[in-house]
Amino acid sequence: MQEALATGPGPAWPGCAKIDRGLRKPRLRASDPLIISAAIMASRTPEDAIVQARRPLSPHLQIYRWYASMMMSILHRATGIALSVALLLLVWWLVALASGPDAFERVHSLAGSWFGLLVMFGITVAWAYHLLNGIRHLAWDAGYGFHPAQFRRTGMIVAVGTGVLTVLVWIAFLIAR
Template identity: 60%
Template structure:
C-alpha cells in the first residue's frame, strides 16, 4: 500500500500569523510590491484619460492637464512615480529570484535595501528633472 504517513505526521511549516509575526524588511517589501502593483493598475486610469484627452482635442487636453497640474494631481503623480520605481526595482529583484539567485539571507537583505535606495534615487532624479524642464 502507499505510504500515507506524509499526509499527517510530517512537521510541515505553518503560515506565519501576521498578529504575532515580527515585522521585517523582507515581508514589508513583499507586501509593498503587491500594494504598489494594485496602485499602479488603478493609476493606469490617469494614463488612459491623458492619452484619450490628447487625442480628443485641445479642450479635453486642457482639462486633463489642469487636473494633473493641480496639487491633488501632482500628489497622485508623485505617489504613482514612487510606486512605479519601487515596483520596477523590486520586480528586478523578483526576476533574479526566479532564476534561483539571491536567496541567501544576506543577499536578500542587501538587494532589498538596494531596491529601496534605487527607488529613492530614481524618484529624486525624475522630479528633479521635471522641475528643471518645466
C-alpha cells in the first residue's frame, strides 16, 4: 500500500507525523507546515504547492527599492559579460594581425573610426569598473567592508575610481597615439 503523511491524535509531539497505511484519506492540518509542504510538493507542481500552502509569491522587480549596492552588483555582472565580448574582439584583432596586412588594415580602420573608439571607451569603462569592484569583492571575501557606511563609501570609491581610471587610461592612449 502507498504510504502517506498524515496527522492525527497519535503523535506525542505537535508537528510530528504518523504514517497512514492507506486505511483512510490523509488529513493535513494548517498547523503542520512542514507536513503540508512535504505532502503538497510531492504530489503537485511547485506553483500549485505555493497556492495550496497559501505562501506569498516572490515579489516582482517593480516592488523592489533599487539600492546602489543592487545596481553595482548588476553592473559588475554586466561588465563581466561585456569584457567577455571584448575578448572576442581582441581575438578578432589578433587573427587579423596574423592573417596579413589587408585584414589588419580593415580591423585597424574600424577600430580607429568614431564607432570603434566609442566601443573601446566602453570597454575601458567596463574594465575599470570590473577591476575596482573586483578588488572590493576581494575585501569582502577577507571580511572587510560589511558595515553599511563602509559599504556605501567603497561603492562611491569604485564609482569615482572608475571615472578617474578611465580618464587616465585614455589620456595615456591619446598621448601614445
